[in-house]
Amino acid sequence: MTWWKRLRANPLAWIGIIILTFFYAAALFADFMTPYGVNESVKNGALLPPTQIYWHDRQGQYIGAHVYPTTQGKVDMETGDRALIVDYTQPSQIQLFKAGHLFNTSNAPLNLLGTDEQGRDQLTRLLHGGRISLLIGFIGTIISYTIGCLVGGISGYIGGWLDVVLMRFVEVLMSVPSIYLLVALAAILPPQISNTQRFALIIAIISFVSWSGLARIIRGQVLSIKEQTFILAARASGASPLRIIIKHVLPQTITFIIISATLDIPRFIVVEAVLSLVGLGIQPPDPSWGNMLSLSTNASIVILQPWLVWASALAIVLTVLSFNLLGDSLRDALDPKNIRQ
Numbered sequence: 317m318t319w320w321k322r323l324r325a326n327p328l329a330w331i332g333i334i335i336l337t338f339f340y341a342a343a344l345f346a347d348f349m350t351p352y353g354v355n356e357s358v359k360n361g362a363l364l365p366p367t368q369i370y371w372h373d374r375q376g377q378y379i380g381a382h383v384y385p386t387t388q389g390k391v392d393m394e395t396g397d398r399a400l401i402v403d404y405t406q407p408s409q410i411q412l413f414k415a416g417h418l419f420n421t422s423n424a425p426l427n428l429l430g431t432d433e434q435g436r437d438q439l440t441r442l443l444h445g446g447r448i449s450l451l452i453g454f455i456g457t458i459i460s461y462t463i464g465c466l467v468g469g470i471s472g473y474i475g476g477w478l479d480v481v482l483m484r485f486v487e488v489l490m491s492v493p494s495i496y497l498l499v500a501l502a503a504i505l506p507p508q509i510s511n512t513q514r515f516a517l518i519i520a521i522i523s524f525v526s527w528s529g530l531a532r533i534i535r536g537q538v539l540s541i542k543e544q545t546f547i548l549a550a551r552a553s554g555a556s557p558l559r560i561i562i563k564h565v566l567p568q569t570i571t572f573i574i575i576s577a578t579l580d581i582p583r584f585i586v587v588e589a590v591l592s593l594v595g596l597g598i599q600p601p602d603p604s605w606g607n608m609l610s611l612s613t614n615a616s617i618v619i620l621q622p623w624l625v626w627a628s629a630l631a632i633v634l635t636v637l638s639f640n641l642l643g644d645s646l647r648d649a650l651d652p653k654n655i656r657q
Contacts, residue, residue: 322649329645332638339635343446350440351417352425355601357435360387363398363621364431374404381410385424430623438608442627445603448515450635452588453581456522461577464527465569468534469561473542483535489528495590497525503596511602518597522587530576537569571650579643582636589632605632 323329342349358364364386373379385406389399408424419426429438471482505517541547542565550560566573585605591597592606593613600607608628611617617624 319649323645326645326648328641329649332640332642332645335634335638336642339446339631339638340450342443343450346440346443346447348416349418349443350437351415351420352437352440354440354444354603355436356440358425358427358431358437359435361425361427361431361435362433363388363624364427364435365400365621366430366623367425367427369410369426370407373407379407379409382407383410383421383424383426384408429627430621432624438623438627441603441608442605442631445605445608445628446631448598448602449585449588449605449632452515452519452522453584453639456519456526456584457577457581459519459523460526461530461573461580463523464530465534465566465573466561467527468531469538469566470558471531472535472538473561473565474557479535483532486528486531489525490532492525494525495587499591499596505596511598514598518588518591522584526580526584533572533576534566534569537572538565541565541568575643575647575650578639578646582639585632585635 367383367386370382370384371378371380385403385408387401389401403424406423408421408426410426411420411422412418414420425437427437427439429442431437432441467482467486471479505514509517538561547560547564550564555563588597588604589606589609592604593610597606598604605628609625609632612625612629
């Protein structure tokens with residue numbers, strides 16, 4: 317049984333694939349999924365809970381899926397609750413695939429995940445924030461694994477003083493707790509830079525502190541590979557050390573790299589969330605799952621407006637869980653002991 321057949325037969329792998337496909341597709345087509353702009357505010361619609369969908373009018377007659385215009389009333393000074401003011405005289409039908417969007421309404425907004433303190437649709441911001449959080453995982457992994465594979469491959473294959481220098485540098489980098497180094501590096505970012513520049517710098521910072529462990533593992537694998545017959549043959553044919561490393565040595569570690577990268581992508585997503593949570597990541601008004609989750613530091617929001625927190629938290633948890641399920645499934649499928657010839 318091939319590794320692909322083993323992967324397809326694993327239900328946990330399919331759970332991870334389905335969830336990740338949904339998240340990445342929803343983030344990619346965020347403008348289609350909702351009819352609202354990422355920073356578009358609803359008038360008198362701050363801190364609205366998820367919109368209730370009705371199927372019958374006030375007389376009990378079925379008229380299809382619809383919503384009513386809803387605004388917030390005055391705050392109860394004792395409990396902090398706000399009464400919802402619903403205008404039942406203006407039902408607004410929910411129309412699917414209308415005006416280039418998955419759904420639309422006529423005269424009342426449909427906020428499936430509620431609105432934030434500025435009246436912005438939470439679902440729209442969650443989808444657009446997913447573009448940043450999910451993309452950081454892929455780009456950061458590609459950069460860090462490219463650096464780690466090259467440094468580990470060169471160190472293990474060439475050896476000598478270069479191996480000593482590179483490995484001592486790796487050990488110094490690994491001796492520093494990564495989260496503190498990340499916070500320190502992110503804290504020195506100039507406050508006036510744009511979020512696009514901040515996004516690029518965060519990726520660079522995360523990649524810089526993440527490749528060292530991989531380099532040590534790749535070095536160990538290269539040490540066991542470089543004396544094999546096909547490597548000696550390539551060396552005898554006159555191939556340069558760099559060509560041998562890239563064309564012959566590193567491909568022998570591809571199984572480990574694929575599995576490890578799949579398990580490392582969620583770590584980058586969590587790191588971005590942590591940086592944004594402490595105010596050092598992507599800054600508002602641009603959304604990311606991390607800065608949306610930062611509202612959880614306010615206890616009153618967690619108690620009175622939990623919809624502002626649980627959606628982004630659940631998205632991060634499901635993404636991390638899905639990548640771990642897929643990575644574990646790949647590891648089982650690619651394990652030589654499990655592959656029947």
